[in-house]
Amino acid sequence: MLESLLIDVQTFEEAAVVWLKLYTPRILSAVIHLIVGYLIALFVRRYAYKAVIKFSEAILAKFISTTLFLLLLIFSLISALSALGVQTASIIAVLGAAGLAIALSLKNSLSNIASGIVLIIFRPFRYGDSIEINNITGNVLEINLYHTLILTADNRSVTIPNSMISSNRIINFSKSPTRRIDWTLVLDYGSDIQQVKQIIYSLLQEESKILTEPKPFIGVVNLGSKGVELAVRVWVKKEDFSAIQVAYNESFQQKFKESGIYFAKEM
Structure with missing residues (x-):
């Protein structure tokens, strides 16, 4: 053993x-x-x-x-x-x-990653830029490989998959230091257009934040079924865009009312 x-x-x-x-x-x-x-x-x-x-x-x-x-x-x-x-x-x-x-x-996830890499390399927008994607407007809070986070004006956080961003039109309002504000005023056919233009010019000259170059544009762009369509276009610094747009919406309405000028009524 x-x-x-x-x-x-x-x-x-x-x-x-x-x-x-x-x-x-x-x-x-x-x-x-x-x-x-x-x-x-x-x-x-x-x-x-x-x-x-x-x-x-x-x-x-x-x-x-x-x-x-x-x-x-x-x-x-x-x-x-x-x-x-x-x-x-x-x-x-x-x-x-x-x-x-x-x-x-993981096809969808890989598609988002590939789109995220393209966005980061070509940089159509950066952190903090004001952009519009698929009718969603806001400031960019975060960019990662999967999605982009946008904060809207009413303080909502919107998460957009990068694959959706790459397949849609991107509008970047922050690329240029200036932005153009457009108003289309539809006036009654009985309105004195020259008087209206003079009133608008006077109002615009009161605001120092409206740029003199490019020059403001005021002119009739269409004779529609509802009335005379008068376009007003001015250039401002991008940070002044919203404030001036809102202020002049009120100024036009108030000044026209005082001068006896009326907007066209719905037909």
Whole structure:
């Protein structure tokens, strides 16, 4: 009994020695692959972030650098498994199939990410810009890879998927330092147009925030079924747009009433 046990122990020791001689170099090689791969991934992530941040937003730099980091880690893991003698062809095939399945299931999310990357690279708008997208107007609060957050004038936060933004018209009111205010005044056909124009000119000259260049425009643009359509167009600094527009809506109505000028009635 004791001799049998000694033989089993000796056999185990011999097997262990053979196993260590066979697999120790492979294990060391796999560990080296992992360590070197991890260090390279760290270096690439750091360098990629610094390179991308020079011409783009931090969120895109972080996304690209993190993606490269993860890809290099996966490559390092596969390389380590190969060093251990594991057949990696089947693993790569499984990862490819899994990646395809994930891509199909996350089609909408990937579309938003792709659109987010395009928005961040080409920058049709920035943080704080006043924009209009799909009849939604407000200031940009946040831009990320999935969606854009807009704060409307009535203090509502609207989240718009980036794929919707990229497929719709974008109006950016903040690109230029000035904006044009347009009024279309529909007057009764019995109105004295020259008197109306003189009143409007006088009102406009009272406001120093209305720019003199380009010059204000006042003129009849259409003779409609409801009345004479008089267009008034002035240029202001973008930060004065809303205040002046609202103030002159009231001024026109009050001054016309005092002068006996009436807007056309609905037919």
